[in-house]
Amino acid sequence: MRVQLFGTCMVDSFYPEVGDATVRLLEHFGVEVVFPPGQTCCGQPAFNAGYRNEARGAAEHFLSIFTGNDPIVTPSGSCAAMVKHHYPELLKDDAKLAETSRSAAGRVYEMSQFLVQVLRAHEKVFTGSGKLTYHSSCHLTRILGVREEPLLLISALQGAEFVPMPDAMRCCGFGGMFMAKLPEISCALADEKAESIMATGADTVTGCDSACLMTIADGLQRRGSGIKVKHLVQLLAEGL
Amino acid sequence: MSEEQTSRNFRANSAASIADSSLRAAMKNATDTFGTRRTAAFGAIPDLEALRDKASEVRMQVLDYLPQYLEKFTANATSAGAMVHRAHDAQSAKELIGSILKERGVKMAAKGKSMVSEEIGLNAHLEAAGIEVVETDLGEYIIQLEGETPSHIIVPAIHKNRQQVGRLFADRLGVPYSEDPQVLTKIARKVMREKFLAADAGISGANFAIAESGSLVLFTNEGNGRMVTSVPKLHIAILSVEKLLPSLADLPTFIRLLPRSATGQAITSYVSLITGTRKPGEATGAEELHIVLLDNGRSEILAGECREMLKCIRCGACMNVCPVYRTVGGHAYGWTYPGPMGMVLTTLLTGMEKSYPLVDASTLCGACVDVCPVRIPLVDLILKLRGRRISEGFSSSREKLGMRFFGAAVKNPVIFYWLERVSRLFWPVIQKLSGKNVAGRLPEPSSKPFHRRMP
Numbered sequence A: 001m002r003v004q005l006f007g008t009c010m011v012d013s014f015y016p017e018v019g020d021a022t023v024r025l026l027e028h029f030g031v032e033v034v035f036p037p038g039q040t041c042c043g044q045p046a047f048n049a050g051y052r053n054e055a056r057g058a059a060e061h062f063l064s065i066f067t068g069n070d071p072i073v074t075p076s077g078s079c080a081a082m083v084k085h086h087y088p089e090l091l092k093d094d095a096k097l098a099e100t101s102r103s104a105a106g107r108v109y110e111m112s113q114f115l116v117q118v119l120r121a122h123e124k125v126f127t128g129s130g131k132l133t134y135h136s137s138c139h140l141t142r143i144l145g146v147r148e149e150p151l152l153l154i155s156a157l158q159g160a161e162f163v164p165m166p167d168a169m170r171c172c173g174f175g176g177m178f179m180a181k182l183p184e185i186s187c188a189l190a191d192e193k194a195e196s197i198m199a200t201g202a203d204t205v206t207g208c209d210s211a212c213l214m215t216i217a218d219g220l221q222r223r224g225s226g227i228k229v230k231h232l233v234q235l236l237a238e239g240l
Numbered sequence B: 001m002s003e004e005q006t007s008r009n010f011r012a013n014s015a016a017s018i019a020d021s022s023l024r025a026a027m028k029n030a031t032d033t034f035g036t037r038r039t040a041a042f043g044a045i046p047d048l049e050a051l052r053d054k055a056s057e058v059r060m061q062v063l064d065y066l067p068q069y070l071e072k073f074t075a076n077a078t079s080a081g082a083m084v085h086r087a088h089d090a091q092s093a094k095e096l097i098g099s100i101l102k103e104r105g106v107k108m109a110a111k112g113k114s115m116v117s118e119e120i121g122l123n124a125h126l127e128a129a130g131i132e133v134v135e136t137d138l139g140e141y142i143i144q145l146e147g148e149t150p151s152h153i154i155v156p157a158i159h160k161n162r163q164q165v166g167r168l169f170a171d172r173l174g175v176p177y178s179e180d181p182q183v184l185t186k187i188a189r190k191v192m193r194e195k196f197l198a199a200d201a202g203i204s205g206a207n208f209a210i211a212e213s214g215s216l217v218l219f220t221n222e223g224n225g226r227m228v229t230s231v232p233k234l235h236i237a238i239l240s241v242e243k244l245l246p247s248l249a250d251l252p253t254f255i256r257l258l259p260r261s262a263t264g265q266a267i268t269s270y271v272s273l274i275t276g277t278r279k280p281g282e283a284t285g286a287e288e289l290h291i292v293l294l295d296n297g298r299s300e301i302l303a304g305e306c307r308e309m310l311k312c313i314r315c316g317a318c319m320n321v322c323p324v325y326r327t328v329g330g331h332a333y334g335w336t337y338p339g340p341m342g343m344v345l346t347t348l349l350t351g352m353e354k355s356y357p358l359v360d361a362s363t364l365c366g367a368c369v370d371v372c373p374v375r376i377p378l379v380d381l382i383l384k385l386r387g388r389r390i391s392e393g394f395s396s397s398r399e400k401l402g403m404r405f406f407g408a409a410v411k412n413p414v415i416f417y418w419l420e421r422v423s424r425l426f427w428p429v430i431q432k433l434s435g436k437n438v439a440g441r442l443p444e445p446s447s448k449p450f451h452r453r454m455p
Helices: A009-013 A016-028 A044-048 A052-065 A077-090 A095-107 A111-118 A138-143 A148-155 A183-200 A210-222 A232-238 B007-019 B021-043 B048-064 B066-079 B090-103 B115-120 B122-128 B138-146 B162-173 B181-198 B224-230 B248-262 B298-302 B307-311 B317-321 B323-328 B339-350 B352-360 B367-371 B378-391 B397-410 B413-425 B427-434
Strands: A002-005 A032-034 A072-074 A108-110 A131-134 A204-207 A228-231 B083-087 B108-111 B132-135 B201-204 B208-210 B215-220 B234-240 B270-275 B288-294
Touching: A002 A016, A009 A016, A009 A210, A009 B413, A016 A032, A016 A111, A016 A232, A044 A052, A044 A077, A044 B378, A044 B397, A052 A077, A052 A095, A052 B397, A072 A077, A072 A111, A077 A095, A077 A108, A077 A138, A095 A108, A108 A111, A111 A148, A111 A232, A131 A148, A131 A183, A138 B367, A148 A204, A148 A232, A183 A210, A183 B007, A183 B323, A204 A210, A204 A232, A210 A228, A228 A232, B007 B021, B007 B323, B007 B352, B021 B248, B021 B317, B021 B323, B048 B066, B048 B248, B048 B307, B066 B083, B066 B208, B066 B288, B083 B090, B090 B115, B090 B122, B090 B234, B090 B288, B108 B181, B108 B224, B115 B122, B115 B234, B115 B288, B122 B132, B132 B138, B138 B162, B138 B181, B162 B181, B181 B224, B201 B224, B208 B248, B215 B224, B215 B248, B224 B234, B224 B270, B298 B307, B307 B339, B317 B323, B317 B339, B317 B367, B323 B339, B339 B352, B339 B367, B339 B378, B352 B378, B367 B378, B397 B413, B413 B427
Parallel strands: A002 A032, A002 A072, A072 A108, A131 A204, A204 A228, B083 B288, B108 B132, B108 B201, B201 B234, B234 B288
Antiparallel strands: B208 B215, B215 B270
């Protein structure tokens, strides 16, 4: 099986190790990973701020890079949701692009979704350790509807204890441009999220979106917490 | 609403709220309680999703045929003995109500909870005309004593704790300090009872109006709504035009949804249906009933791309779950309606110029969409309004320039990767320029970005 990997701009700049872990995991399961060159950003910063023309440009570029019929896999629920739900709507007025966007929407997977639904990775055993808690990202959960997949993968981490986080689905405060436009509120939300995490007694918090994990890491750091923050693909790759 | 709209100061308002620890504790406590109760109340409803579909459909049908339903309601309410008035805007509604009261020599009016009356600033208008207005909903009474506006559409004094209410009562009413809610309620009840009996008129809102029967529907818990609408000889009800339901047969859907969404109750203590004036042989009811149907910008919203906002039944569920509202409280939004429904409605009703910073007040998390009983696509509406802010010229030139750059770079990997590299090189400068609360929260960019690790 072959997949196209969409690294995302957050991973490209700030968390390349999440990209590395994604590749390691996919290859471990015998998947050939193609990284289509020239990929940039899915366009959410513009889309979420109301700049539809700029977002449309990002969508057209994405679709010109991710061609063919292979599944598109990305370690971000938010970026997958953008491609799956917002591209077809953004490009609906151009018949050809609308068709292309629907095709991309039909083959895009967030990584935990791909691991469970296609590779059935949750039926394998990974080595885990310590006490884990999980943040359920908004777009992953509410737009993509990915609720169970990350939890199934966490329970495949043998040796790790899972502690649910209170209000796991409450927003971390990132919100894209929101964190820059209303930083006081964004920080207050990150602080509240950090407190929920600290209340679990976990030593590691995980999730499926680097932007949320970044916000969480910042909240924890401001509270002087030593709780580790790791993307789920990192925990799984470490446990191979 | 006696104060000026301050929605443009949303960021400063919210920063002040965040610094107020008792406000934050009160908000967290109350919104958590309502959220938990709502979830528990819907646990017993197996067909919730179908019920929400139905409610959305009924509300949409009303909006699609609003002029016809309004005509039908007016005819039926009139034949039941009510006088139905249409008010185009806030000013004409206030003048109309003021003149009805003046002509009848009313000195004091007892008032039930009405967000529409807050929207038009009715109390201030009547008081300026020499008419005393007494709020009889406990929460409204508390904020009236304090000289504040509601900070939640269902729970107007949600931002206050019982100690604050105790001190307020001791100060203003000269009663001994108590923070026992039962004692405080008893004090308020005693004050209000006297007012009800002395009032020459009752003013109320309405949750719904039934086109087919000409009835008003009120959901209340404290009994004050029933007193206001049935004890004084004169009753004036004010509601916005979109509050109609086609027929009584539609009401059960909303009886099941509204109290559960709002307070987590299976049903409110009182559900009152008022059809016209007191009939011969009836013991209660107003002898004169005026119904004021307020437009105040609704027709314009109805004709635009955000018309689904008018499906709203004012349950407040969206604000209880909104991470932003929970954190900053209702006053930060700077006008009558707060939270997700409020940021959309305020922008639509008062215009972009007075409210443009409000459209940022969402992380787009979608928690509001999860709970809306009539399926208003709030996130989509917020995105539409963000787009409209740009086209109406209220976004900053810095943002527009930044987005133009982004738009060009995102289509061109050479520029995109070059910008990544430049920002890596100048990271300390970027962190400094954007402030510690923005780029200061991001980690340092990697020296070897992912695309350079891939073949």
